[in-house]
Amino acid sequence: MKMASDIPSVDEFRPLVLRALADGQERGRRELNEMVSTLAGLSQDQMQETLESGQLRYRNRIGWALSSFAKSGLVDRPKRGRYKITEYGKTVDRRSLREYSETDMLEWDTWREYKEEVAQRRQIKDGHSATESETEPAEDPVEAMRTHEKAFNASIETDLRKRLQSSSPEFFERAVIELLWALGYGGTHGAKQHVGRSHDGGIDGVIRQEALGLTNVYIQAKRYADNNKVGDPDIRTFIGSLDAQGANLGVFITTSSFQDKARRTAEGYRHGKIVLIDGIRLTELMLDYGVAVQKAHQFTLYEIDDDFFEDELL
Template identity: 45%
Template sequence: MRASLAQDLLNLVLTADPAFFERLVVRLLVAMGYGGSVQDAGRAIGQSSDDGIDGIIKQDRLGIDNVYIQAKRWAPGHSVGAGEVRNLSGALAMRKALRGVLITTSTFTSSARDTARQIGNIVLVDGDELAELMIDYNIGVTTSETYEVKEINLGFFEEA
């Protein structure tokens, strides 16, 4: 059931426009505890001249420690390669930034994963992980049913 929900979420993200995806990843990272609120801590840049950065999460109120985001809304089967990881690394270096997150709706090549490991300050999130995080942090989903499970309270019987 969860796998089906994750796939449905990913399909909806793929049909949304690119600007929506950029806002989505900022909102997700804020929901995960990075920054404060979307208004205070996160913003989607989303311009053609964004120099490889689609969003910024302020880790503190002064914006001294920022996490820079690159969002790739790519179709399944079109994997993100090492070149994209190196491009983000260069964009981080231009800003003297300490860390970045590269999020895609697709997958990463093994070369991209190796490059991110070697660089060390870039976290990769593929489409499957993105959908799982969206479910875990209630982004784009709501709870439709909950089940209550009862158990015996032995303490109640010891008091009698």
Template identity: 40%
Template sequence: MTPNKEFEYTKLKLGKYGMPTWDGLIGVTIELALTQKEWKSKELQVVVSDYLNLPDRLRNLKSEKYPDDSVIEGRVSWALSDSAIAGLFIRPKRGIYQVTELGKQLFNQYGYQLDAKIIHSQPNYQAHLKEMKKRKSTGNNNVAPNEKQPGQPLSSTANAINEVEKTIFDHNQKIADELLTRIREADPKFFEHLVVNLLVKMGYKGVNGTSIVTPSTHDGGIDGVINQDALGTSTVYIQAKRYQAANIVQRPAIDAFYGALSREHADRGVFITTSSFSEQAKVTAKSFSIVLIDGLELTDLMLQFQVGVQVKRHYDLFTIDEDYFEIE
């Protein structure tokens, strides 16, 4: 797509450098994204940036922190990212963006006035914020850094350990968040295979057990089955719901799963979702002895049992072996 020489970027919301802000770019990004079914992220960033008809000094402006990165393309990337969290885009494959019906609807309603306030008020974005707050407060996906106790200064070694743990903790939280996003954007059948793989990795299959993902057309409300021994005397039945953050699992879904378990004369069920559960759903599941795993716990377990992730690097942190220096 060639630059539009008639486009007046100054009509957009402007920020630093007199350049459109990231949220000022949401409307035009959606407008151009609608010209074809899907886009590679980098290609769309370039197309939008060129389309704005910026003066050369702004189009070629580089980030102060990252001299190889274009400022305007970075702002388009930010617009894409936050819009995707809010549900205005989906990412059917890695690095590929496609406008959703919600994106079309909001663009038709607000046009170039579509901004951060509007997309951050969307249910999916609000649910995302709640998830991040909960993840940060629980810190289940890694050991939280040691807190300094009042009146007890940390030693240099403890300080170093604390710094390393905090860095790893923050990084793994971001990876867990990205995992959840990737799973929500994947095919539902992929999610069913994922949860079965996870439970197998956790040891539910046992030594001689079996595991299957049930066919979509004949699952009877059961998405996966794990026999914990060769004779099938101990069986775990699985329900997997790949939902967006705002789509909270309600009590009727638990009732339906319990009905499916009853038809199988089963007493072990695990309900896994990428969203969360309502309080009524939790109470009902407890009364039925159904184990619930929400999106945050799911990604914590994936990190713990290394499903869908790889250990990037391993570090050794040394201390003095005092016993070695003991005088006989």
């Protein structure tokens, strides 16, 4: 399957969008997507590639090309979801360009004025003059924010795993019980219990999934260093503890990782199911379910409400 780098960038899609509209006909987004993808020679794999949001990548980039053209006056939007090339757009199309960037579009007064206003607003909000790199967004600002969010949270997850490794065994046991509770293992009328190291018999916690305690999830938590992977003996000890309790559901959680043989042993448990959660997955889940972390920043992005302008467009 071809990677995202093989798909034309927004800059490369812009001339293709103009070519698709060059005959002066008004067209909708669906038809334009089909025409532009054909002009670009996209493969089936490329056309199926998605962003983190689930949107098809090529359609997203065509959308950003159309949006910038509408702002710069190279394309008109006669009504919602419909596009038609302008004389300015035809001028650019006749150049037969391979790509056309936001910087190139500064040749048009409408686009230049738009960018100047964006920079002015940034200056008012931030209290300093925005540089060109600051005012010119990534090809998709929303996806750029998602990428930066993932990078930031990845560092938080790493810090969290280190904190858990340096915590006391008892604290770690309570932390993983809280995580499984947050995951909904307790159901509506369940209960949670921290057994404690001195009496655990290989069990560190129990979550009772319903009021009568007929279905229990038994937990083993190992606060191991990175170079100390959970091995086959640890899993076999846990299995023995589960069998002693007459249990068939177990969750084994560690701050490190599992040896391959340990995973095979867990998968082969005949009397029930054992779920293995390593340090990477553990901290991912803790962020996803808000355990031991709190939201520090929130950003709001706005878009035009086309319904508000519906009457004006008729």
